[in-house]
Amino acid sequence: xxxxxxxxxxxxxxxxxxxxxxxxxxxxxxxxxxxxxxxxxxxxxxxxxxxxxxxxxxxxxxxxxxxxxxxxxxxxxxxxxxxxxxxxxxxxxxxxxxxxxxxxxxxxxxxxxxxxxxxxxxxx
Amino acid sequence: xxxxxxxxxxxxxxxxxxxxxxxxxxxxxxxxxxxxxxxxxxxxxxxxxxxxxxxxxxxxxxxxxxxxxxxxxxxxxxxxxxxxxxxxxxxxxxxxxxxxxxxxxxxx
Numbered sequence: 001x002x003x004x005x006x007x008x009x010x011x012x013x014x015x016x017x018x019x020x021x022x023x024x025x026x027x028x029x030x031x032x033x034x035x036x037x038x039x040x041x042x043x044x045x046x047x048x049x050x051x052x053x054x055x056x057x058x059x060x061x062x063x064x065x066x067x068x069x070x071x072x073x074x075x076x077x078x079x080x081x082x083x084x085x086x087x088x089x090x091x092x093x094x095x096x097x098x099x100x101x102x103x104x105x106x107x108x109x110x111x112x113x114x115x116x117x118x119x120x121x122x123x124x
Numbered sequence: 125x126x127x128x129x130x131x132x133x134x135x136x137x138x139x140x141x142x143x144x145x146x147x148x149x150x151x152x153x154x155x156x157x158x159x160x161x162x163x164x165x166x167x168x169x170x171x172x173x174x175x176x177x178x179x180x181x182x183x184x185x186x187x188x189x190x191x192x193x194x195x196x197x198x199x200x201x202x203x204x205x206x207x208x209x210x211x212x213x214x215x216x217x218x219x220x221x222x223x224x225x226x227x228x229x230x231x232x
Binding site: 045046061062063095097109112116117 | 157159161167168169170171174175180181212214216217218219220221222223224225226
């Protein structure tokens with residue numbers, strides 16, 4: 001059974017870089033799926049951050065594109081999120097998720113498996 | 125960006141009743157690229173419906189999605205205690221992917 005688990009610091013200082021890793025178990029990250037990051041906060045609700053294919057191709061939310069990098073490490077079955085120059089507005093629960101395996105795979109799709117989420121607070 | 129507006133914000137019903145949740149898009153969603161999620165307290169969202177009307181794996185047929193273009197509906201029949209949660213709609217026909225603000229289904 002596929003399982004996703006987010007990991008990373010729960011507290012980040014303003015202007016620093018937020019870094020999270022999603023470890024996938026029970027499923028190969030190199031299978032024909034895109035993988036994504038979504039965040040949730042009381043103020044913004046659910047917000048798509050970006051999607052990545054195991055080949056490395058990425059698609060980002062234009063509102064965050066200048067600050068976001070999503071990358072993959074297929075040898076560890078993991079993918080990662082980096083968000084630079086964070087502010088209090090970036091405080092949220094960050095989820096990693098698998099996109100539904102459409103044929104052909106598509107970077108914009110429903111999210112059929114989610115991690116439990118990682119709370120990240122931006123504060124000095 | 126396609127803005128999704130859900131209604132009502134809160135719906136109070138009793139077990140056994142039928143819930144009808146709506147989601148309206150600011151622009152037409154292409155090719156029924158539309159999904160519904162359920163989120164229980166302290167949990168991640170769970171995919172219920174994709175392709176506007178296709179049930180995800182393991183989702184009972186009490187959950188039915190319908191609609192196209194700018195108007196989509198999630199109907200939950202014969203409400204059970206575990207159905208009382210927050211429901212979100214999502215469009216994935218256009219970037220950026222966007223979600224609605226949620227409808228809370230409360231126990232009356």
